[in-house]
Amino acid sequence: MTDLAKRLCDQIRKQGKNRGLLIAFEGPDGSGKTTQRKLFKDWLIGEGYDVTTTKWNSSKLIKPIIKARKNARSINQEEFCLLHAADFRHRLENEVIPALVQGKMVVADRFLFTALARDAARGLELDWLLHIYSPLYWPDIVFYFSVSPETSGKRIAATRSPKYYESGQDVTRIDDPFQSYHQFISRVIQEYEALAVIFKFIKIDAEAPIYDQHITLRRLFQKSRERPWPEWNEEAICDWARTAPQACEVVVGH
């Protein structure tokens, strides 16, 4: 471990119970997680926390590249995966890790598990996906918003027609986006459910009233607030310290 990596890890450990947590909001489209993420973020700010938000496929550098290819329907499963992994890595290195090292709360509207569920539903091997996304920085809390494929489909259809990749038409080859969406989201939910067991997600009934869900989130957060820093995230910090030039900028006293 380099000296810089050691200092970064120590900086996080020294924050003890007051350290910032990485809280991921996961679930299929139409599960209402963005609504809950916004409510939760506002509540955290009201409680006096310094909060950073990161959203899926949102980096200034890679999002335009992905968007152009999605519009042209020109990428296949592997390219879809690699480009999203690049976007994820860029945000992890430039938004997520710097904020956590500085003791901020990070609320992620979709995180690693979105990629695992969607890409596995597209037929890619989970083992390869875990390598592509490594070194992994594991969230402290994963709120998984669970809905049925029917509810997800109805909520999406109420506002718009699902887009080509969102409906998984690239893999189902079904012309009707609604029909394709139903088939694809069923696979995604199946993958999510499996991941929820393996990675111990906190399952939220996303078909419950909005305010009830929010109150549940507050209660669950307060219960898990004071948790030690998981040492298995050290690898991601070491990797970041070694390869990202901005790492030294967030060391206190540097």
Add this chain to the structure above:
Amino acid sequence: MATSVPSTGQLFSLDVIDGRDVVPAAKKVLKQHRGQNGISTWDSSSIFFEMHGLEVGEHPSPRTLVLLYAADIFFRLRWQILPALEQGKCVVAVPYLETGFAFGALAGLPKRWLTEVFRFAPKAAVSYRLNGSSAKLGPPTAGFIEFCSNTLNEDLRPKFADYFDDLERRGRCRSL
């Protein structure tokens, strides 16, 4: 996971230090193997060209660059390399996997991770390398090595040359 190479064609890889040498060098390989014209070049997907034009003030890290390089390779396989091989052509992929491995190694990325990232790509029948012919570093859009050198603000060409020298010593590639 690895894509299989159609038995009808032949895939050659050529990793060059200078992006400006790509086409003449690839033609030389094709001539040596008396093959039909089939060259697949860096950034055919236009990922790096578009990213260069964004001017967002953020630089990708080496790990992000490798993932994007892999996405470009996959695009080239799907649209250029495999279709040409299926037609029985000889294809020169310039640059190919070793440039990604070389950059990853220079940036301190684990070999195991690099191997996994490029697991989908078929191996070339013969691998060639070519040292640079120019003293001056080309613009970022000239090639992957130039793009990385400009991004990391360091002329990486001598380190790439050392890496390929080592590969050649171990019999993993031939000088062109």
